[in-house]
Amino acid sequence: MSTTTATPASLHLSNLAPTFSQSEIRAMNVACTTVGGINLAQGVCDTDPPTPVVQAAMDAILTGQNIYTRLDGITALREGIAQKLASFNKLHVDPHSQVLVTSGATGAFYCTLQALLNPGDELLIFEPFYGYHLLTIRAQGLKANTVPLHAPEYSLDMDRLRAALTPRTRALVLNTPANPSGKVFSLAELEQIAAFAIEHDLFVITDEMYEYFLYDGAQHLSIAALPGMMERTITISGFSKTFSVTGWRLGYLAADPRWIPAIGNFHDLTYICAPAPLQHGAAAGLLQLPPSFYTDLAAEYQAKRDKVCAALTKAGLTPSVPDGAYYILADATSVPGANAKQKARTLLAQIGIATVAGSAFFSTDEQGRNAGDNLLRICYAKKDEELTEACQRLESYRG
Numbered sequence: 001m002s003t004t005t006a007t008p009a010s011l012h013l014s015n016l017a018p019t020f021s022q023s024e025i026r027a028m029n030v031a032c033t034t035v036g037g038i039n040l041a042q043g044v045c046d047t048d049p050p051t052p053v054v055q056a057a058m059d060a061i062l063t064g065q066n067i068y069t070r071l072d073g074i075t076a077l078r079e080g081i082a083q084k085l086a087s088f089n090k091l092h093v094d095p096h097s098q099v100l101v102t103s104g105a106t107g108a109f110y111c112t113l114q115a116l117l118n119p120g121d122e123l124l125i126f127e128p129f130y131g132y133h134l135l136t137i138r139a140q141g142l143k144a145n146t147v148p149l150h151a152p153e154y155s156l157d158m159d160r161l162r163a164a165l166t167p168r169t170r171a172l173v174l175n176t177p178a179n180p181s182g183k184v185f186s187l188a189e190l191e192q193i194a195a196f197a198i199e200h201d202l203f204v205i206t207d208e209m210y211e212y213f214l215y216d217g218a219q220h221l222s223i224a225a226l227p228g229m230m231e232r233t234i235t236i237s238g239f240s241k242t243f244s245v246t247g248w249r250l251g252y253l254a255a256d257p258r259w260i261p262a263i264g265n266f267h268d269l270t271y272i273c274a275p276a277p278l279q280h281g282a283a284a285g286l287l288q289l290p291p292s293f294y295t296d297l298a299a300e301y302q303a304k305r306d307k308v309c310a311a312l313t314k315a316g317l318t319p320s321v322p323d324g325a326y327y328i329l330a331d332a333t334s335v336p337g338a339n340a341k342q343k344a345r346t347l348l349a350q351i352g353i354a355t356v357a358g359s360a361f362f363s364t365d366e367q368g369r370n371a372g373d374n375l376l377r378i379c380y381a382k383k384d385e386e387l388t389e390a391c392q393r394l395e396s397y398r399g
Helices: 024-035 051-062 075-089 104-116 131-139 158-164 187-199 260-271 276-288 291-314 340-351 384-395
Strands: 099-102 122-127 143-148 169-175 203-207 233-238 251-254 327-331 375-379
Touching (some): 051 276, 075 099, 075 251, 075 276, 099 260, 104 131, 104 203, 104 251, 122 131, 131 143, 131 169, 158 187, 169 187, 187 203, 291 327, 291 384, 340 375
Parallel strands (some): 122 143, 122 169, 169 203
16 A cells, blocks of 8 residues: 655645734733733633523533534524513514524624625724634635724724725624723714615624623613614624623524525534523523613623722723723833733733733734734623732732
């Protein structure tokens, strides 16, 4: 039996692979573990999940709910999602034709791009952006054109939005409340975006994962609820943050019936289905938890936000106070380092606090300039004991 040895030219990475590397968030997780630091880098949300959610998932495992579900998810969860969308988001959808349970919101986003766009198509994405959105777009041969928001409030600039539009633009990505800025888009801003999308016949793909994390009277509004938007909007959310189950990988989307079958087929091809017993846990959460759970959640996280913002201010790391989500962008000008990556590692070495370089959420121009190079992102989705220790370390920092 003869054997052949492949030449180096025959075995090589894809054209896309060399352009991707470990995200800065993941890199800081590894660095934090190495030094035994406090991880305020990744949005792991390590607070305890609600008892009904955990108990229903355990019961489902013990009673044999461990096989594939139908590709769009179990009926109880789809119906629970539809009820929640009607009451909270003012979206009225058919749970049997307009809801898809997915393997995380990332799975929903990935399969939406596969189903609706073609390689070479372009999308508009607001900056600062969530890195996984940008990288997922690029991984599918699509192009993202960034639209900077006005700091520090991160307000919408329609002139910048219009300037980013090209003949190849087919969709716009909207994240509200936003990671990493905590920006909550107002009704006036959403109406302008909706009119723009209708005028230019664009899909709008929304990530509304942090919809219950709202502070100081901020209100979450779903753009799909505006006139003329349901037919062109893919509304994505999930349970990772709200129920503190980031490792469960459970998300969902709602869309016009024309788009669900194609998105569902790509999800089936990639994931088969979302984890079966965990779907029962999420359904129990939607159906059993009272409205006070969600208002208490917002109050709890507003207290965490205020605590961390106070510590950052004492440390000379002026925070941009977020209206939503659970991240803070802080001014790291006083921290030694030539750029945000070095500054993040300086802070980790000096006080054992892991953050994420702000540059991970902004584009770099042709001159190598990045608007995030003096910013650090801090996540405060931590248990109170660990958060208190982190704040004490921050308050002791003297640059």
